[in-house]
Amino acid sequence: MTARRSTFTALVTLLTFAGILVAPQASAASLVEVTAFGDNPGGMRMHVYVPDSRPASPAMVVAMHGCGGSGPGFYSGSEFASLADRHGFIVIYPSAQQEAGFGKCFDTWSDAAKRRGGGSDPVSIVSMVTYAQQRYGGDPGRVFATGSSSGGMMTNEMLALYPDVFKAGAAFMGVPFGCFANAADYPPGASRCTGNGGANRTPQQWGDLVRQAYPGYTGTRPRMQLWHGTADTLVPYSLLREEIEQWTDVFGLSQTPTSTDTPRAGWNRSRYGDEVEAYSIQGAGHSLPSSGMAAAALEFFGITGTPDPDPPVPGTCSVKPTVNAWNNGLTASLAITNNGTATINMWSLAFTLASGQTITSGWNATYAPSTGQVTARNAGYNGTIPPGRSVDIGFQATHTGNAAAPSSFVLNSTACSTG
The missing domain is CATH 2.60.40.290 (Immunoglobulin-like)
Known part of the structure; x- marks a missing residue:
């Protein structure tokens, strides 16, 4: 093993001096940073986790952190990487670089970020997906988005702007696409979007924002799973209702759920056809996803089978x-x-x-x-x-x-x- 490492190191050194770019390789149980992944108007950083055991064309999940976080931080603090080891999918962890007054957040407020191909973070994220498809053989028909808080907001963003890229999304503690008017409207406390009642629009108004993001698109829309804690005061729980209204209108669905259940204690789920489902997490603040929620998102994506509704903690x-x-x-x-x-x-x-x-x-x-x-x-x-x-x-x-x-x-x- 030592001899192999020495040979590899020597080869990398030789290629570097020869002026040849060597793309990073993901190895067992490691998070790898990719520094040249394509068009990057958002100036973002990209990390990727590629499990050793995976099919020839693995699914890809873009997992996005909250404000003040990072890709490596979301890798360490969520269950997606461990589930990737078990189910053989690639996880892309973008790191936002846009300062929003209280840490780096994904740009969901600028005009550029609200137009398909307009620039900023959404274009950078699509470049990461394209890179993973080309470099690691990711399946372009099984690309999914998920994220927490700012990352949940960007999940709504990516599904609205790039319905031809993403097959489904799971947004934790997000807001509807188009909720923020501009950068000044973004910080909690000063925002009309996250202020009480400031984001109250009709379902059609919310749906029109999505349809206008990619005018003329007639293809299949990505399915959406929405999560919010009932005690969340930073991104108010009332915004879950607005997200539901937006995506049910996009799909032409009724505002009345077709079914409701409690798959796990405190998890109240409402389903709207097969396209939209929403989880109200009783008593939860701004702290999602918590244990078991990543597995539920993967089941919604179709990457895994139905998870154990009450998965046990290993050991005692x-x-x-x-x-x-x-x-x-x-x-x-x-x-x-x-x-x-x-x-x-x-x-x-x-x-x-x-x-x-x-x-x-x-x-x-x-x-x-x-x-x-x-x-x-x-x-x-x-x-x-x-x-x-x-x-x-x-x-x-x-x-x-x-x-x-x-x-x-x-x-x-x-x-x-x-x-």
């Missing part, structure tokens, strides 16, 4: 609560330990507060609701718990005399021991 878990109480207040620290043999990714911990307790603030996780049965979801920096390791989270609460520790801990779908 334990939680050690420590409570410090005073008068009518307390703090509780929870040490979550992975006692199994496999890494836990994108975790959520459900537990029950004692009667009369109300959470007022927390750290190292998001908490919702504030009373009764609470779910704590990982922060962006602690979503992985390796075997034998722990994650410490906690919260401050008020109480009415009962300062008992929380109980009934369930990590994802596995009950945890206490102590």
Whole structure:
């Protein structure tokens, strides 16, 4: 193996001095950056994950991060790469470079970004897809888009602008295509789009924006899956309704779902024919996708079969609560330990507060609701718990005399021991 590496290194050096560009190769369990992937008006960075085991023409998934994130960060903090190892598809991770006042975000606001072939980030992303098709043999008939927050917004964007490129999309915490008027309208708090009621248009108005993005297009439209947490205040939950109105109108569907169900606790799904489905995640804030949601997106894309509606966390878990109480207040620290043999990714911990307790603030996780049965979801920096390791989270609460520790801990779908 050492001799082979030395030979390869020498060959790369020789070709470099000869002025020949050597395209990067993806290797086992590695994320590779591609620096010359084609037309790149958005000045974006591209990373790609290509599993060793894959068919001759694998599907391709473009997975896009939220504001302030990056492609490598979304690779580490989501389940798409591990699922790619299992199901043999390529994952493209773009990194946005547009400053939006609170970190780098995908451009969904400029005139260029709202016109097919107009420039900016959408053109760069299509170049990445073309590169992956040519370099790794990706199947041009099975290209999908997904993303979180800014990436969810760009998922709506790509499906509207390039319906001939993408077969389906899964947008987490996004907004309808064409929601933002311009760059000044983008930042939360100052935006008419994400402000309360500011994005209220008719289904036809939303649908017209999509149809105008690629005038004259008569081909098949990509199917759309939409996700939003009911407690999301950064990108308000009400925008899920606007997204549903946009895509059902594009497909000429009724605003009344053809079916509703709860495929997993807290996941309320509405289906509109075979083309659109929407998930309302009860109590979730701006924290999607969480465990199991990537698998549900892949099932919608048709890459995988129907996922286990309640996939178990590998191995076992334990939680050690420590409570410090005073008068009518307390703090509780929870040490979550992975006692199994496999890494836990994108975790959520459900537990029950004692009667009369109300959470007022927390750290190292998001908490919702504030009373009764609470779910704590990982922060962006602690979503992985390796075997034998722990994650410490906690919260401050008020109480009415009962300062008992929380109980009934369930990590994802596995009950945890206490102590």
